Amino acid sequence: MKVPQAGAVAAVIALALTTSGCGGDDQAKGTLSIGIKFDQPGIGLRETGGVFSGFDVDVATYVGKELGYKADQIEFKQVYSNDRELLLQYNEVQFVAASYSINEKRKEKVDFAGPYFVAHQDLLVRASDNTIARAEDLNSKRLCSVTGSTSAENIRKSVAPKASVLELPGYSECLVALEDNLVDAMTTDNSILAGYAAHKGNEGKFKLTGQSLSTENYGIGVKKGNKELQTKINAALKKMVADGSWEAAVKKNFGADYKYEPAPAITAGS
Structure with a gap:
């Protein structure tokens, strides 16, 4: 057997290292996979033609840029409320920004950056409805929420026991039922409701009543134990607030009438 010369061996090793490098840091900078919602106007929406819009989309894109990725290097993957942890655990996405309270x-299974x-x-409610100003007014009214959500049941158990609850597969279906007068109100996070109300074609049709029936701190989920990524995302979120991009994204996605709280202090991971 002919023994390879030292120069040839060195060339093979150099080639292997180069190939390995392409699969390491360079590959890591190739594509950034982020989990978002695809069906929530104002939060995360996949529009006709594959364009993505929403506050979480803007936040995720900003964070991705701070991590070294351009917009065309970011791949958005659809997540549902019940599979966010699994996608992180199995490395299907690097992080999740999807109205993730x-x-x-949840902190037993994933780590969070934020809240943001x-x-x-x-x-x-419908813009013309002046009969519902608070949750107690839902007694003997029809309330819509999404199947599996506890929002409507919480209202019925605590403040409006005579309310009837209609559960539908998604918020879009609830919105249609509200517009068609099949229900009197729908309930979930005000950010999601504001996104639907401000969405093109819905302007002027609906209004929020201004309740604070719960407090939800949205965070960005990362794989459990990935403290390095958590720290980098926290830094990006702080910068987004400081340079005004956060407030601009809120106003852009939720409409001029949306009453939002100031950006919360970043506490996760500290």
């Missing part, structure tokens, strides 16, 4: 149960937004459970 921070709570102790504070939402409250509210009610959306």
Whole structure:
């Protein structure tokens, strides 16, 4: 057997290292996969033609830029409320920005950066309806929420026991039912409701009642134990607030009438 000369061996090793490098840091900078919602106007929406819009989209894009990725290097993947943790655990996405409320149960499975937004459970009614100004007014009214959500049941148990609840597969279906007078109100986070109310074609049709039935701190989920990424995302979020991009994104996505809270202090991971 002919023994390879030292120069040839060195060339092979150099080639292997070069190939390995392309699969490491360079590949990591190739595509950034981010989990978002595809069906929530104002939050995360995949529009006709594959264009993405929404506050979470703007936040995720800003964070991605701070991590070294251009907009065309970011790949958005659809997540549902019940599979966000799994996508992170199996490395299907690097992080999740999808109206993802921070709570102790979720923190057992993922780490959070943020919070970057504070939402409250509210009610959306028809703009012409002056009979519902608070949750108690829902007694003997029809309330819509999404199947599996506890929002409507919480209202019925705590403040409006005579309300009837209609559960539908998604918020878009609830909005149609509200517009068609099949229900009197729909309930979820005010950010989601404001996004629907401000969406093109819905202007002037609906209004929020201004309730604060719960407090939801939205965070960006990362794989459990990835403290380095958590720290980098926190830094990006702080910069987004400081340079005015955060407030601009809020006003752009939720409409001029949306009453939002100031950006919350970044506390996750500290």
